[in-house]
Amino acid sequence: MTTLLEDARTGVTLGLTSVATRGLALMGDPLAQLDRHRPGIDDPFAIMAKIRQRGPFSRSRTGLWVTASHDVCREVLRSKDASSRNVDERDQHPLDDSFIGMDAPDHTRLRRLVSLAFTPKAIGEHRERIANVANQLLDACPTDRPVDLVSAFAAPLPMAVICDLLGLPASERERFFRWGEVLIAALDRARSLDGARQVRLANAELRAYLAAVVAERRRRPDDDLVSALAAAxxxxxxxxxxxxxxxxxxxxxxxxxxTVNLIGTGTSNLLDSRDQLELVSAELDAHVGNLVEESLRFEGAVMYTFRVALGDIQVGDGAAIPRGATVVLGLAGANRDPAVFDQPDRFDVTRTNAREHLAFASGPHYCLGAALARLEAEEAWRALLGRHPQIRRAGEATYRPSPIIRGLASLPVVLSR
Ligand code: HEM
Known part of the structure; x- marks a missing residue:
């Protein structure tokens, strides 16, 4: 089994990370183009459409398999033969040893222990606190001149919430931001030796910090998730x-x-469509829930993820992704699949089936934080649009550089007239 996984995963290293993808991208290989696309300049959704034109799934010249079909993504994500493990020693990511990179039964055991803290009911109890944080952040924003909505609002809100939930001091958030930025960038694989060193350092510092917190909570338990995990x-x-x-x-x-990306890109997409902004602001209660779903569908934060086929995976009429294949699941492409979504490239907050998106994936690894992310975005927009229905752009938004995690680096706006 290990050999099979190793063989399959080697494709990831040799394919997506090598200089060769540059040549393949130039030669028109859509997966290589996706891997090399520059957010804010190139259109990844057009590349996803090209992938879809090649069929429900296809083999890229990188050696990896790829799909941008909603059906195929869902089938693979739910298949018991799809592995999330990355056993390529040369291509390890700091999150690989957490349960997102495990299969049953290890995955099941670890996920179960934390999942109680993340049920919609448990998360719902944080609603008021989340609304308060959102309002405090807006209190501190100027209304008569441009403000960067990402650094002033979209980024600090989820940071405050997750620190609260885990029981970590918000005063450390600058360090968390710095570690997070390095570790998330590492999802695109360290492309330089210097990058790899930074990742190792950030990972070591963050883990040493968390290990100290765990030891502290053992001595003095509190009412937070770290204490609960330590007790377990x-x-x-x-x-x-x-x-x-x-x-x-x-x-x-x-x-x-x-979540920072959901709030950032979602707001940006809403600002591009004055009539939808007016519609949502006029009846926030009626529309805010679907604004969240449509924002996740239209421009979800996770462009694609990987699985390795441990056996043939049947997808549709007799077709199968072969055992041993590493398959790139284009979640952002699945969310624009015309077989499921009418006029998929239109941002429409009244779309009735927006919630069928795969922005949170599906199956056993379905995003554990989905209820929390939904609640945060909902409360963010209730506060923002409730107080500032006149919000408008004050300049060009810029994108973060990652081809995998899509989000804005900055979104200049003026909040009031
Ligand atoms: C808009 C915001 C978010 C998006 C788009 C998102 C997306 C995703 C996706 C696509 C996966 C599946 C990855 C895979 O299996 O390959 C995932 C897993 C996960 N997410 Fe989220 N996520 C979001 C917010 C959050 C938040 C706020 C948390 C809070 C702690 C969270 C925690 C997790 C965890 C723990 C997993 C691993 C689940 C497992 O392996 O069983 N996510 N997320």
Missing amino acids: ADEGDRLTDAEIVSTLTLLLIAGFET
Whole structure:
């Protein structure tokens, strides 16, 4: 089994990370183009459409398989033969040893321990606190001159919330931002030796920091997730210290590095369509939920993810992704699949089936923080649009450089007239 995984994963290294992708991209290989696209300059959704034109799934010249079909993505994500493990020693990411990079039964065991804290009901109890944070951030924003909505609002909100939930001091957030930025950029694989060194350093610093917090909570438990995980570990050997630290790293990074993008790009898309902005602002209660879903569908933060086929994976009429294939699942392409979404390239907050998107994936690895992300975005927009229905652009937005995690680096706006 390991050999099969190793063989398959080598494709990731040799394919997507090597200089060769540059040549393949120039030769028109859409997966190589996706890997090399420059957010804000190139259109990844047009590349996804090209991938879809080649059929429900296809083999790229990088050696990897690829799909931008909603059906195929969903089938693979739900297949018991699809592995999330990355066993390529040369291509490890700091999050690989957390449960996002595991298969059953390890995945099931670790995920179950934290999942109680993330049910919609448990998360719903944080609504008021999230609304308060959103309003405090807006109180501090100037209304008569341009403000960068990403750094003033979209980024600090999820950071405050996840720190609160985990029981980490918000005063450390500058360090968390710095570590998070390096570790998320590493998802695109360290492209330089210097980059690789930075990743190792950030990872080591963050883990040392979290290990100290766990030790502290063992001594003095509090009403937070770190204490709960530490307690779970103490009841028999269900969680090792290393597992707790890996889990916390995943929750912290996933907790603030994705929702910021949903709030940023979602607001930007709304600003491009005055009539939709007016519609939502006029009846916030009626529309804010679907604004969240349509924003996730139209420009979700995770462009694609990987799975390795441990056996043939049947997708549709007799076709199968062959055992051993590493398949790139274009979630952002699935969310623009015309077989599921009418006029998929139109941002439409009244779309009735927006919620069928795969922005949070599907199957056993379905985003654990989905309810939290939805709630944060909803409260962010209730506060923002409720107070500033006249919000408008004050300059060009800029994108973060990652081809995998899509989001804005800055969004200059003027909040009031
Ligand atoms: C808009 C915001 C978010 C988006 C678009 C998003 C997207 C995703 C996606 C696509 C996956 C599946 C990855 C894969 O299996 O390959 C995932 C997994 C995960 N997400 Fe999120 N996420 C968001 C917010 C959050 C938040 C706020 C948290 C909070 C802690 C979180 C925690 C996680 C965790 C722990 C996993 C791993 C689940 C597992 O492996 O079982 N996410 N997310």
